[in-house]
Amino acid sequence: MQRQVALIKQSLFDQGYLDEQFMALEELQDDANPNFVEEVSALYFKDSARLINNIDQALERGSFDFNRLDSYMHQFKGSSTSIGANKVKAECTMFRDYCRAGNAEGCLRTFQQLKKEHSTLRKKLEHYFQLARQAGPKETARRPK
């Protein structure tokens, strides 16, 4: 079971979904916050869902306020990067590049990709956390070390 958890996590890293920031978060996990990473992740997905919604609306309006989009995406990138969501972050960066270039089509395309990465990560992480919980809190706490 524990091995399975470790393997899943390793695959997440190997596939580039996560980066070392995620490891750093796991290192922060201690007795006071045994489920810290999971809580943070939950918060991230909740908040990023809001952001995605905002961006969706902004894009649906048809008129591209690139500054606004860039601002949204900056925040998205900030939180994604803080949680170590590597692939999402990459999409965010690309999106912002398109914003600066004034490339609406690129923005739209990237945003779709971003949403896809975002939901993929969400599923994978949920799966991971579920397994980790089953494996026991100690396991998750100890493994990063």
Place this chain on the structure above:
Amino acid sequence: MVNPGHGRGPDSGSNSDPFPTGLRVLVVDDDPTCLMILEKMLRTCLYKVTKCNRAEIALSLLRKNKNGFDIVISDVHMPDMDGFKLLEHVGLEMDLPVIMMSADDSKSVVLKGVTHGAVDYLIKPVRIEALKNIWQHVVRKKRNEWNVSEHSGSIEDTCGDRQQQQQQRDDADNNSSSVNEGNCRSSRKRKQEEVDEQGDDKEDTSSLKKPRVVWSVELHQQFVAAVNQLGVDKAVPKKILEMMNVPGLTRENVASHLQKYRIYLRRLGGVSQHQGNLNHSFMTGQDPSFGPLSSLNGFDLQALAVAGQLPAQSLAQLQAAGHGRSSLTKSGMSVSPLVDQRSIFNFENSKIRFGDGHGQTMNNGNKQMNLLHGVPMGMEPKQFAGNHMHMQQQITGLRTGQNVQSSGMPRGGPPMLPSLGQQPMLSSSVSRRSDLTDGVAVRNCIPETSSGRMLPANHSVFNNFPSELPRNSFPLASAPGISIPVSVSYQEEVNSSDAKGNSLSAAAVTAGFGDPSYDIFNDFPQHQQHNNINNRLNDWDLRNIGLVFDSQQDAGAASAAFSTSEAYSSSSRKRRETEVTVLAEHGQNQQLPSRSLNHLNQVYMDGGSVRVKSERVAETVTCPPTTTLFHDQYNQEDLMSALLKQEGFPSVDNEFDFDGYSIDNIPV
């Protein structure tokens, strides 16, 4: 002065100290995920964390409890209030260290953060390693504050210096610290521990690498304009900063500059009417200290510096003149005592020089002292009672003459203009000399002349002794040509002035002079220290060429040096105190030698720097001069050196004044 010493504690001991633990951190980020992670990270660092997702709320938190936080970490991009805005407010209102963070790592944004006064800029994702270290900003900030508050004087000076010579900054720092060390050592000999501390402090300040704002003339003028517009009393750093609207300038910079400026204004007394001038001199006051010293800076800087120094004097003089004799009487009295001391010192110096041609070559203070011992002895018996006085009087006479001249100018015409006109002249002359490396000579001459400054009563006496003056100046100067001619002209002028019987005005001038000159002293002494003790200083090397002075002083120089350094390090307020005390000392010395001891001691309690001197003086006064052994001479030397140092500076100015004056007068 003591605090900085303590200030070092946290720094060095922080590793073992629990210090960073419990650091009160306010985190501001609109991104809940980041906020949560940051909070966790900061808690892992054992900091006390307050989180906040809106800048406005953060600001109100900070305002509610200004001392509730040690440091602020803020995101840059936030919807309600930009992180930079928050940074600005925090900087202006709380003066807390602020760390900016953002996922945006573009150089321009980072630069913006730094120029807005952020102590650090973290790029997201923030790593705990970066947060483990943030307490350093708190320590740094506090140390800066200490230094600013405790050493406002010294910092001003040193900073001004550094600003002046950015390139030489590091060298200067090193030199100054080493010089201080030297001073400390010498002082240790004398068991003057306070001096030690101060020397250490000095090192501290010099080792500080806080961002420095160069208060260029333009910047200062902007500053002054803002202050004037707001009113000197109502001007607060924040508003000034806003009015100045200079990128990169922080409230802290403005605040410290404002502090200095106010001190400056205070020093000049009620001179607020002359603000235009004041501004000038104020600026110069800062800059000059280094300017003249560094020959590297060349003409302009020197000129500026000189001008700056001179203006202070001239202002004072003007003031005195303007205010009339009533004001003069007060100030005059106090000042005159000063003169006395100086004269004594000068006298002794002259003695030394006279007595020993050999003494000059001697590098060792002790040796010199011995020599002085032997040689002067013959001279002393007479001198102490009689010569002492004569010397002083003569000196005073010269001084007064100078003063009179300067003062005379203002009287004849609009008071302000003459001085202004003179400044340029003076500066030019000064620069010339420095170039020639006659600085030493000038200095030597100066002390004497400076000592001559005050004593109104002495005027009559001084008339009798004019012939002696040249002597003193010459031997002391031992420098080629320039100094001599100056002195001569001096005399003549003095005589003429005496004939006029302008003693009162002279006294007044001197009195007015007192404060500004003191400042100048402070500035100069340092440099001198450097020179004497440390020939390393490039700036000074040139001047050092005049060996006589240096060699002799070397022994004494140390003592003088630290006295000066003390004055330096002590806050401006203390400086003032010391000034006063010095005056008191002098006065007492003149009138009641025996008393002077008590008085001096008491007075000196306030300013550490003065104390030593005063005691020494007292000793000399009380003891039969010649009989005293090494001891006495020591004291004397100290006194001398101290006096020289202190007065040496002003005297330079005076000399210049003279030149300027003579030049002005002659052509006209």
